[in-house]
Amino acid sequence: MISIASNNSVETQKPAEISSPNLISDIHPTSSQQNQVPDNIHSPTTTAATTTTTTTNHVFKSKLPDIPIPNHLPLHTYCFQKLSEFSDRPCLIVSSTGKSYSFSDTYLISQKTGAGLSNLGIKKGDVIMILLQNCAEFVFAFMGASMIGAVTTTANPFYTAAEIFKQFKNSNAKLIITHSQFVDKLREAPADGAAPDQNNYLKLGEHFKVVTVDDPPENCLHFSVISEANEKELPEVVIDPEDPVALPFSSGTTGLPKGVILTHKSLITSVAQQVDGENPNLYLKEDDVGRQCLVMHKFEIGTLLELIQRYQVSVAAVVPPLVIALAKNPMVAQFDLSSIRVVLSGAAPLGKELEEALSSRVPGAVLGQGYGMTEAGPVLSMCLAFAKEPLPSKSGSCGTVVRNAELKIIDSETGCSLGYNQPGEICIRGSQIMKGYLNDAEATATTVDKEGWLHTGDVGYVDDDEEVFIVDRVKELIKFKGFQVPPAELESLLVSHPSIADAAVVPQKDEAAGEVPVAFVVRSNGLQLTEEAVKEFIAKQVVFYKRLHKVYFVHAIPKSPSGKILRKDLRAKLATPTHN
Template structure:
């Protein structure tokens, strides 16, 4: 996507994160920051490299993600800040290799680029009990950071599992009804909108897309569904366009995925819609079994059914070797939809 980010916007975003007496993202010159994410991804470029350079920290570059190599580097170079994405968090939470290394130097684990469920967050917290763990929320068009976990601040606050923190400084956020555009009250899910000097100038050579994304009042419409609670903390539900429509009810794939990967016999999972004549769409799951597991489709469906209301129940389970993902960690749902449409979901 051709997103036009200005120098002013990038500098504003870095300042929103690491500047001030009590910055939202506390980094200093003695920190060693792990950079395992690709630098063509805005999270890595902005919140890792540029923020690290701004405070004079050491930035440790890895050519690619490999779980053992990552842990060896953390132990050897005494990494203090570990910016991750959910697939890396998942790998660390599920890998028995983690217990073989000294990772006690890590004081902060950041996760972004895709939602991380409460169950996964709690699992990693048990593996790294000393580290502050939390999520940020961003998108390229927003410059990129919209919200930052207050556990990362110089004077940290206790946070709720699954929260993405509060809106960054010198920016405004609101939640709106995606149908009417009207602002919604606290604790009610709707589309997340952001306004501030850090947001994009627009899309390259696409004024129509720019106009659809940034309204006349300067609000950038993210296309993400979330809500703000009574403590000003933001929670992400899912992408607006990825919600599954079951008989008029909306089902968030991320909610079901978090439940699935919390199961000890499941190493990874993704949920997408499947067309259904009666319901319109039904949720179906692609599941990667843990090594040595023979968990069945019926066992997985029963496991989910015990935790959710009727319209969120999984209709089918397809077993696969891997879940396709982009370098940023986002699930490539279009690849799974193509496999489903081609009639070869089990690959």
């Protein structure tokens, strides 16, 4: 909804800006006699003939020119700034009911919801928790909270009570918006995960309020209480660009989930980097903008295909599990998907073979990838084949770094910045990145250095055509006798096998090698496939240290709602006696 509403927020760009270089190499001479220690983000080089150290800082920029971004505005103002031009255009459609909301409907209900939240005591700086599956109320609540200067933290409604309340307490939320079916989890739960103690419980109705989008259980309010408030009662608040508006939780590169502070400025910048300017990176045509954002309550392949056909969906933002379903499920052949012109995959790397398999199913669509991280605001790079004036994009790449930002690749051990085609840790800098982790200065300092570079923990490289390729996560690399084995590479090969529906690769401890790669594999449609056949399939395609040492067949690969493989769950399986 945000991208659609702001697609026509076109800013002018100066032709002279197009000539700016994509790789900036700043050479900084420093005298060794002055005892100056180079900053660890630079790459020091010396020669025997001189005592001078030269520091090269390789910084990659977008192929697209920078543009003016109105990130001084509040997020909701930016999203609806062209409302008068699109007032009656459809904005949202709820797939389960067919109910449609225009842009003016969406704006008005968001205003009413903001006023309703204010009537319930939510003030500027307060946090509300959205514990919802996909629905229109999610949009109304998020935008309404933004309008009164409140902050939204989102959580998966299928979390356990302990997981929900841990985030609820850490975010200091005042109210939860959810479905009635999840309320039982909220009745009584330990405030801090400790042993049950009557003095340690947060009680619904006493310590916090619950609003449900359907029939409210006891002590809960119906969403209409807030969505039907008088919009004229919306309080006037002054919002600074650096004020927080969203508080998602992320584990980052290491550790337990932490609150990621995203400001009005950071989210506006991230959206504008994609859809603003005379040549938007993600170009939404007039027909795309004129159609609704189709909201599916939950994923089911048959329902999805039927909805794409019925509503003539033109832009599909998907995650790798959905790509696998579209590429390999035989049901796809029964539906007309010719309306799709753009397929954008994100959340996890997508292999070349899987891209090609999907392209054969939707030959008329442009398929590409974006790359993001919650802490980065979230988009770092985007496929330029989606641009209004498209540029070629290689299969398997994640596009080029977003405009109005800088990217560099560093050696994770030395901190030296690297040039083209040299894999290292990806770092990003720009107004779109997070303000920091909530109440965790140490984790913030570890992730964002003093020069403003956010260290992603992802290993990748930039090729000669400025395209970003993800190799793997730093913490997920398997170390086999000193060799680095990227799980994503092996997973890409595995899912290219016609008898494999899905796969994941994780390390298993080994006394001799330290770690060895093992695979969890889901067979396609119950087809017969042996462990030896899988191991042989991989062995023929990789160097010796990347060969699989064990294959386990499973019914499904555990994944997060965004499609990321839950490797910790698979590592836990390996720790059980049956997998030793």
